Amino acid sequence: MANNTPLQAPGHMGVDYEMRVDFDRLRKYRIRRAKESLNSSDCGAFLLFDFYNIRYTTQSWVGGALGDKMTRYALLTRDGEPMLWDFGSAVRHHKLYSPWLKVENNRPGMLGMRGAVAPSAGLMESAIKEIKGLLEDAGVAHLPVGVDIVEPAFLFEMQRQGLTVVDCQQEMLDARLIKNQDEIMLLNQAAAMVDGVYQNIVDVLKPGIRENEIVALANKRLYEMGSDQVEAINAISGERCNPHPHNFTDRLIRPGDQAFFDIIHSFNGYRTCYYRTFAVGSSTPSQRDAYTKAREWMDAAIDAVKVGTDTAAIAKVWPKAEEFGFDSELAAFGLQFGHGLGLGLHERPIISRLNSLDNPIEIRPGMVFALETYCPASDGVSAARIEEEVVVTDSGVHILTKFPAQELFVANPY
Secondary structure, rough: OOOOOOOOOOOOOOOOOOOOOHHHHHHHHHHHHHHHHHHOOOOOOOOOOOHHHHHHHOOOOOOOOOOOOOOOOEEEEEEOOEEEEOOOEEEEHHHHOOOOOOOOHHOOOOOOOOOOOOOHHHHHHHHHHHHHHHHOOOOOOOOOOOOOOHHHHHHHHHOOOOOEEOHHHHHHHOOOOOHHHHHHHHHHHHHHHHHHHHHHHHOOOOOOOHHHHHHHHHHHHHHHHHOEEEEEEEEEEHHHHHOOOOOOOOOOOOOOOOEEEEEEEEOOOEEEEEEEEHHHHHHHHHHHHHHHHHHHHHHHHHHHHOOOOOOHHHHOOOOOOHHHOOOOOOOOOOOOEEOOOOOOOOEEEEEOOOOOOOOOOOOOOOOOEEEEEEEEEEEOOOEEEEEEEEEEEEOOEOOOOOOOOOOOOOEEEO
């Protein structure tokens, strides 16, 4: 991203009169980053089951019901092109519409659907024999194989067949850490969609509507606007705000409630995590005070984001767990919090007092992460929750989340 170019959220389709997302450039960038990470490791290959790592290396996506079945996998060797094992007819589809993958590198795969077919059926055994043969052909079978996530039965079978297995999730997360201009544009477009959904929420946020109705509205609008996955909508109101339950119910929203929402979805794979807090009709001094504190903590965190500093500098500006009612940083984890955004919801860097003070990560240009703050109110039930998504550049920090949040927003005031 050039320093003199504004961040774009240009729309959903390519056009001939503007430079928008260049998907070919994006694909080449991602596979280059993954290859560099592999070649700087001790591994001869990465065997990937994590859906986001599969998408990053093969530029393929099959979501929905198959997202947690551990049946898709990809193999990346030092000098080879990525190979993909996919579900049934998806293989034929990739051969027709994904020309960046060699035809012969699209293969059908089936390992048991998380144990629904028992390992004794031999599917894992035969799959690993095939993989081992490919590693031998590539001349890397004597080197460790990096695996990101794995079913125990698959791991044991790899070891039984003589393969040395090590963790490569760290290397893949490092590869995904720095976003190029296309990833940043997709993240910005995803955030712009949520900007609009918050306007829809404000319009209906009145006494008598239920939390689950807000969730339904947000899902509908996001899919209408082109989201490819709505991962979660948290809707939390009234006495449910404190403690923060991280979910939604069928609770009726009432006059004077404080309510906050988290909208997590993806556009072309790139995700949002975007909280906003509202008062319904009116607000109390206690609610406003809590919001002011949460905003101060947020602004201090944003001010601490500078190239060359580290995540400890951000975590230090947040209050200790005991200062807002928790016994330990572990018990308060996720409330004063930062996390990378990309194909995954929680990428690097993870920022909190729990881990960042002793294990800081350097802040670098091209990082994109969300910062979250939470402050319980003195009334014992209300609370404020704010989240901003930031892009780090050499010229400073850019905020992707645009819906107003400097002051407590009163929806539909009386």
